[in-house]
Amino acid sequence: MSIAVRFENIVKEFGTVRVLHGVSFELPRGGVYGLLGENGAGKSTLMKILSGYEQPTEGAVFVDGEARVFNNSRAAEAAGIVLIHQEFNLAEDLTIAQNIFLGHEKKRGWWLDDAAMRTETARVLAQVGLDKNPDMPVRHLIVAEKQLVEIAKALARNARLLIMDEPTASLTPGETEALFRLMGRLHEAGVTIVYISHKLDEVERTTNEVIVMRDGRFVTRRPTAELTRREMANLMVGRELSDLYPPKDPSPAPSSAGAMPRLKVVGMTVPGWAQDVGFEVMPGEILGFAGLVGAGRTELFEGLLGLRPHSVERIELDGHEIRIRNPREAVAQGLTYLSEDRKGKGLHVGFGLRENLTLMALEHYAKPWLRPGDEMRALQTAVKDFGIRTGSLDIRASSLSGGNQQKLALAKVLHPKPKVIVLDEPTRGVDVGAKRDIYFLIQRLAREGHGVIVVSSELMELVGLCHRVAVMRAGRLEAMVDAQHLTEEELISHATGTKN
Ligand SMILES: Nc1ncnc2c1ncn2[C@@H]1O[C@H](COP(=O)(O)OP(=O)(O)OP(=O)(O)O)[C@@H](O)[C@H]1O
Numbered sequence: 001m002s003i004a005v006r007f008e009n010i011v012k013e014f015g016t017v018r019v020l021h022g023v024s025f026e027l028p029r030g031g032v033y034g035l036l037g038e039n040g041a042g043k044s045t046l047m048k049i050l051s052g053y054e055q056p057t058e059g060a061v062f063v064d065g066e067a068r069v070f071n072n073s074r075a076a077e078a079a080g081i082v083l084i085h086q087e088f089n090l091a092e093d094l095t096i097a098q099n100i101f102l103g104h105e106k107k108r109g110w111w112l113d114d115a116a117m118r119t120e121t122a123r124v125l126a127q128v129g130l131d132k133n134p135d136m137p138v139r140h141l142i143v144a145e146k147q148l149v150e151i152a153k154a155l156a157r158n159a160r161l162l163i164m165d166e167p168t169a170s171l172t173p174g175e176t177e178a179l180f181r182l183m184g185r186l187h188e189a190g191v192t193i194v195y196i197s198h199k200l201d202e203v204e205r206t207t208n209e210v211i212v213m214r215d216g217r218f219v220t221r222r223p224t225a226e227l228t229r230r231e232m233a234n235l236m237v238g239r240e241l242s243d244l245y246p247p248k249d250p251s252p253a254p255s256s257a258g259a260m261p262r263l264k265v266v267g268m269t270v271p272g273w274a275q276d277v278g279f280e281v282m283p284g285e286i287l288g289f290a291g292l293v294g295a296g297r298t299e300l301f302e303g304l305l306g307l308r309p310h311s312v313e314r315i316e317l318d319g320h321e322i323r324i325r326n327p328r329e330a331v332a333q334g335l336t337y338l339s340e341d342r343k344g345k346g347l348h349v350g351f352g353l354r355e356n357l358t359l360m361a362l363e364h365y366a367k368p369w370l371r372p373g374d375e376m377r378a379l380q381t382a383v384k385d386f387g388i389r390t391g392s393l394d395i396r397a398s399s400l401s402g403g404n405q406q407k408l409a410l411a412k413v414l415h416p417k418p419k420v421i422v423l424d425e426p427t428r429g430v431d432v433g434a435k436r437d438i439y440f441l442i443q444r445l446a447r448e449g450h451g452v453i454v455v456s457s458e459l460m461e462l463v464g465l466c467h468r469v470a471v472m473r474a475g476r477l478e479a480m481v482d483a484q485h486l487t488e489e490e491l492i493s494h495a496t497g498t499k500n
């Protein structure tokens, strides 16, 4: 039932830019393969070629020894190869059943066979363990559930090779475990799996072999058990990586010692999400926000930025009371926000890199102060400062690799020179090398006297980076953990309410 794949000398060019330079390697049948590489290494592009979303400029894909050309994803699916995209691909307004059969509708005579599609949907939903009505619109599902619908869709198409591109980026630890169990079952059933991830601990746990790509080239294929995480990271970047986190600076003096907070929030309520939350960030401080998905962290800050209905007793910036009705006002007062949802709220992916970078600044000054030449220089500087990897500066943001989109989004929120920066999941989908760059950048911002707030689901990251961490649970501020007590266990116990 499972299939084997071989890439032979795959070259891919977008316009004049070559992103895959003759990639050759084999995926023997039945394995679980981790595909590793830095942002922009070409992982997604290669897998899109395998699954019919892109065509190679040169080279061939062999499936079970036979050269195959997939002109579209349906052709690849007919051969049992299904890709679950890095950014999901579901039609939000259609039902689960409609999504699962989109483009593959079952018919009875002239008519759609809704009953058969519903029954089949119920079957694959049960297989992935998602207890939902097939008639429910996909937009009512949470991210983890959408993920399961994508996998169910693959099962409905009899996937024999399943490619998952960063499947756990937005999942909670519990949801991630459930996904791993499902992968284990699929593997036992003979499905070959390709698993793309920057989370090396997960790669270590779930895969038999890793394949490393660098700069559009194949580097190596090795049994996972032979490599440590550090060795994986070194293979990805092609050099010895030093420590991931910058050494911590001492915590700035608290307001109780008479210092003035950069940002002070009192009595913030976002109905349904956050209840009477208050906190302050000092100049030079990196304040983390931990909590389980659904604890209300993102919603709290969306409220603060005026993106959600909310009430607040008082917001002070550098000791002055301010009002924020929308993100534009926030930027004007010196507060910027990097959304966790980079595709929806972070970037205008259909626009060019330049427009994306300067859009906020334009809104801020409400006049076209940047001439195209200045804009271009600003973009060149940002590309250099943030290490954005792109062959060309004249592409749409949607053509950047996932991690490079994240770096652009970060460059964008820092462009208006804010005093306080709220970063929601700043390293999601970002490779280890770039993560390190982002951590050092955050530290630099703090050293320059900014107040930096980091919302993150990666506890290690909060522990490694922050001076203090606020833990939210079920919409309330459960604890404020200071530097001396900052450990992963401490954060988990507050986040889950098991601290006694
Ligand atoms: N449609 C396109 N037009 C132009 N360039 C593109 C297009 N699609 C991808 N690229 C470029 O190809 C390169 C490889 O991108 P790809 O998405 O395959 O990287 P990746 O390894 O998946 O990275 P990440 O870990 O960030 O997801 C990048 O430089 C990207 O900008």
Ligand SMILES: [Mg+2]
Pocket (backbone or CB within 6 Å): 043, 044, 045, 086, 165, 401, 402, 403
């Ligand atoms: Mg990718």
